[in-house]
Amino acid sequence: MILLQGLSNRFKVLLDAVIAIALASTILLNNTGVWRTWSILGEEYIYLFTCILLYYIVDPYTGLYTVLAVIASGSLNLVMKYSFNTPRPPNPLVEAEGPGFPSGHAQISTSFWGTLTLKLGDKYLAVASALLVAGISLSRIYLRAHYIVDVAGGITAGLAIALIIHYLSSRLEPGSAFTTIGAAAIALSSTTLLLRQWEPTALGLTGIGIALVASSRRIKDVVETLNTMDMRHRIKALILVLITTGPLYLAARTGGVARIIFFTIIGLIIFNTPLILGTKTRSKNTNSGAAGI
Numbered sequence: 001m002i003l004l005q006g007l008s009n010r011f012k013v014l015l016d017a018v019i020a021i022a023l024a025s026t027i028l029l030n031n032t033g034v035w036r037t038w039s040i041l042g043e044e045y046i047y048l049f050t051c052i053l054l055y056y057i058v059d060p061y062t063g064l065y066t067v068l069a070v071i072a073s074g075s076l077n078l079v080m081k082y083s084f085n086t087p088r089p090p091n092p093l094v095e096a097e098g099p100g101f102p103s104g105h106a107q108i109s110t111s112f113w114g115t116l117t118l119k120l121g122d123k124y125l126a127v128a129s130a131l132l133v134a135g136i137s138l139s140r141i142y143l144r145a146h147y148i149v150d151v152a153g154g155i156t157a158g159l160a161i162a163l164i165i166h167y168l169s170s171r172l173e174p175g176s177a178f179t180t181i182g183a184a185a186i187a188l189s190s191t192t193l194l195l196r197q198w199e200p201t202a203l204g205l206t207g208i209g210i211a212l213v214a215s216s217r218r219i220k221d222v223v224e225t226l227n228t229m230d231m232r233h234r235i236k237a238l239i240l241v242l243i244t245t246g247p248l249y250l251a252a253r254t255g256g257v258a259r260i261i262f263f264t265i266i267g268l269i270i271f272n273t274p275l276i277l278g279t280k281t282r283s284k285n286t287n288s289g290a291a292g293i
Helices: 009-029 032-040 044-058 060-084 104-120 123-142 148-171 174-195 200-215 219-228 231-252 257-292
Strands: none
Touching (some): 009 123, 032 123, 044 104, 044 231, 044 257, 060 104, 060 148, 060 174, 060 219, 104 123, 104 148, 123 148, 148 174, 174 200, 174 219, 200 257, 219 257, 231 257
């Protein structure tokens, strides 16, 4: 991955040290506001946005497999939550909804950082990932959003997802991996909807799962197109995606079946925009060449 290749080992050690000092300071100070900051780092939307940045700006395949990890982990987490249906600690210091086990923050952050670490095989990233997951997990305990067993279950499930995604990335073509995870997300989210009707996150994940399956045949072409783009065109594509999907995301908050439709469209836009822009660029270049003749 270009981003890590451009960093010296000394800088990576420094980055690990900064994260370690930040975590140690948080534990010593035990300040609610700081723990809330750590908790925000475990939010699912943070990782989905990071995956999109990785996909468009850094390395398409890394972005794709991390987003598969986040979607799979989120879908599994909801099924487990509503199957076990365990209570959360009383008097939480942060807004917490739904059953307690397993912790979604711990699980999704572990899935993302675990998948990224396995994909890149960087020992310094492994240290940073472990520290970040530890900070996020401890924040959920301190803020009384989860019991220790909830966090432990989330980390375990997150590691399992990371290992599964790593296995699929080494054994399957990207299109097959998309189909497999997309179908799993649809099945798991549908199961959640049977356990809790109209659960909003499950509706959204169902839509993203449909988009994964629908995009599976073209995803290899999309990645090849994205790899041929220079940074200027990649940033242009990213901005277009953010501008287009922003209003759709707000509209999806209405809930119901419409939420599935909106998130399906959002997923299709995110995964396929490079191919659309690349086709237009090639067509424009072809016409320019023909005019020059």
